[in-house]
Amino acid sequence: MFLLKLLSRNAFRHTLRTLLTILGITVAILAFGLLQTVVSAWYAGANASSSTRLISRNAISLVFSLPISYRDRIRSIEGVAAVSYANWFGGVYITEKNFFPSFAIEPKSYLELYPEYVLTPDEKRAFFLDRKGCVIGRKLAERFDWKVGDTIPLKGTVFPGTWEFVVRGIYSGAEKSTDESQFFFQWEYLNESLKKTVARRANQIGVYIIGLKNPQNAAEVSLAIDSTFKNSLAETLTETEKAFQLSFVSMTEAIVVAIRIVSFVVIIIIMVVVANTMAMTARERIGEYAIFKAMGFQSHHIAGMVFGESLFIAGTGGCIGILLTFPVASKFGEVMGNYFPVFQVDRSTIYMDLLFCLIVGIIAGIFPTWRAVRIKIADGLRRIG
Secondary structure (H helix, E strand, O other), X not given: OHHHHHHHHHHOOOHHHHHHXXXXXXXXXXXXXXXXXXXXXXXXXXXOOOOOEEEEEXXXXXXXXXXXXXXXXHHOOOOEEEEEEEEEOOXXXXXXXXXXXXXXXXXXXXHHHOOOEEOOHHHHHHHHHOOOEEEEEHHHHHHHOOOOOOEEEEEEOOOOEEEEEXXXXXXXXXXXXXXXXXXXXXXXXXXXXXXXXXXXXXXEEOEEEEEEOOHHHHHHHHHHHHHHOOOOOOOEEEEEHHHHHHHHHHHHHHHHHHHHHHHHHHHHHHHHHHHHHHHHHHHHOHHHHHHHHHOOOOHHHHHHHHHHHHHHHHHHXXXXXXXXHHHHHHHHHHHOOOOOOOOOOOHHHHHHHHHHHHHHHHHHHHHHHHHHHHOOHHHHHHOOO
């Protein structure tokens, strides 16, 4: 307790300088935490993927579809526990700015494969029985103030026209990492409409979702599925759900790398600032360190004071920055919810913040400590007065 009091008094001997340094560290740690959270949000879909699911799509591109007739053949492959399917719908609500992920799905099998989407039994039953029914995420419902029973018109982008849906359920995520901003409706409703309007696009799906009996057999099952449809008019590419999600992230890998670089540059800059502050402090107190030595204090006592002050300043600014990261990230997530449906500060980010505070404090104190320890008593006393 006495040591902490001594360090705080030494640190705030030049109050304005110390406060500005702490402010700089706070801003740096806050910026680093937010940037790392953005990177985590970028990978949220991949990190939330299940090892028990495979995704099978057209081998040429995701743009091309697969026949619905593949479903039974995939289900018969050894190692497959369940099969469902989905189409990307790409609808918008009123205007293009009101965009959100929307999918046409086979309700029963899809929800069985995705237990992280939590609905009540009554909501599931209502969704299954209503061909025009839909279920939406909690965040999506809050965004547009939608309630169960509301009729929602969507303008199709991939499938042109105005489509009306009735909200039959609002799902919540079983985990914090679950995306609660999605929109699901019955694939049969889409398919029936296509049969009447664009028959050649009917009976086609975007991706198959395959549930595995044993996740360790993912590679073998993937190979078996792709071999089954080799040399067909629509060959398949089957991969784990995580690999499927990462394929989208890889398209923007350069942006992610740039964000990471900027976050580390911020830490390096504030490290230089703290080092400069500690160098000025040590230079001003050379006389004091000489007096301490004359009184019998050893080099490790002097080093402890300098390092302790550096760690105190870095730690104070870092703790404030970490505490501010949570409310700022929460607000940022609300504003950028359209782009980052899952935006939360990971525990690993906090650990990295603490680690960098420690590194900044240690590195910033190395040169001032070396200078204070090596000063001769006569040279130090000569600077007094």
